[in-house]
Amino acid sequence: MTAQLEGKRFLVTGAAQGMGRSIAVMAASRGAESVIVTDVKAGAVEETAEIVREAGAASSVILADLTRMSDIQRLVDETVAAAGGLDTLINNAGIIDSVLMEGARFDTLDERVWDIVFDVNVKAPYFLSQAAAPHLRASDRGPSIVNSASVSGINGTQNAVAYGASKAALISLTKSTAVALAPQVRVNAFLPGAIATPMAMDFLDSVEDREYTMNHMTGAHLIPRFGEADEVSEVACFLASDAASFVTGGIYTVDGGTLAWRGLRA
Numbered sequence: 001m002t003a004q005l006e007g008k009r010f011l012v013t014g015a016a017q018g019m020g021r022s023i024a025v026m027a028a029s030r031g032a033e034s035v036i037v038t039d040v041k042a043g044a045v046e047e048t049a050e051i052v053r054e055a056g057a058a059s060s061v062i063l064a065d066l067t068r069m070s071d072i073q074r075l076v077d078e079t080v081a082a083a084g085g086l087d088t089l090i091n092n093a094g095i096i097d098s099v100l101m102e103g104a105r106f107d108t109l110d111e112r113v114w115d116i117v118f119d120v121n122v123k124a125p126y127f128l129s130q131a132a133a134p135h136l137r138a139s140d141r142g143p144s145i146v147n148s149a150s151v152s153g154i155n156g157t158q159n160a161v162a163y164g165a166s167k168a169a170l171i172s173l174t175k176s177t178a179v180a181l182a183p184q185v186r187v188n189a190f191l192p193g194a195i196a197t198p199m200a201m202d203f204l205d206s207v208e209d210r211e212y213t214m215n216h217m218t219g220a221h222l223i224p225r226f227g228e229a230d231e232v233s234e235v236a237c238f239l240a241s242d243a244a245s246f247v248t249g250g251i252y253t254v255d256g257g258t259l260a261w262r263g264l265r266a
């Protein structure tokens, strides 16, 4: 079943590229009324807004740095002003240790990196959800929050210690937010495996043994390849849709089977 999103007003974070762009465009193509897109990357997120409009939804860009508390309330206020309300918050923006620090390992990771990773991956989704809550509770258009967690929030990770811990926190936060906002607002998370986006490619570029790491990332999938952004967006759009009307507090893997076993394909 194709998830239909008629009339919903979306805010998608981290929408300049990768899964954020894919979710924004898919939401538009499934009937969303408006998709407000936000990121720190001005040119790329403007491009996303253009593609969203071509896909059939109203769109505008709000630039915001999710490490700044002052940007978070402003982002929600400007979204509601632009769209006339808010029905769906997609907490997709995320950052991984290796983007912030060369040689980010368990023994070397510094406090600045830890703080930024937690600010973007945990603190921002929480305070965005808190700021959005009054608008979501007031919505009569099937309101929900969808968080982008990771299989790294379940299993230990090599070379992404802060990232893994932050995604574990986001999984817990998803459940607490679902409790807090029930029954009016549904709250769920999806857990991607290794998906072919700029984040995954940059991570590969950061490690010493690229081929070994790539085999490890895709070999852990029962479906032995990288996932595509659109394969994750399908699940995100389902969770945001009225087809998921009895789904809340859920954690949905989109991981090619990674968490189903302890093996590695040769």
Ligand SMILES: NC(=O)c1ccc[n+]([C@@H]2O[C@H](COP(=O)([O-])OP(=O)(O)OC[C@H]3O[C@@H](n4cnc5c(N)ncnc54)[C@H](O)[C@@H]3O)[C@@H](O)[C@H]2O)c1
Residues within 6 Å of the ligand: 013, 014, 015, 016, 017, 018, 019, 020, 038, 039, 040, 041, 064, 065, 066, 067, 092, 093, 094, 095, 120, 148, 149, 150, 151, 191, 192, 193, 194, 195, 196, 197, 198, 199, 200
């Ligand atoms: N790609 C994967 O394999 C993978 C796997 C599991 C989970 N995820 C998660 O999925 C989500 C999307 O991942 P992606 O692969 O598309 O990532 P990506 O790096 O390609 O895109 C993430 C976006 O977040 C934005 N962002 C980062 N810091 C920000 C800040 N301070 N303020 C505002 N925006 C900021 C970036 O500018 C970027 O556009 C992330 O939460 C990521 O952790 C990705």
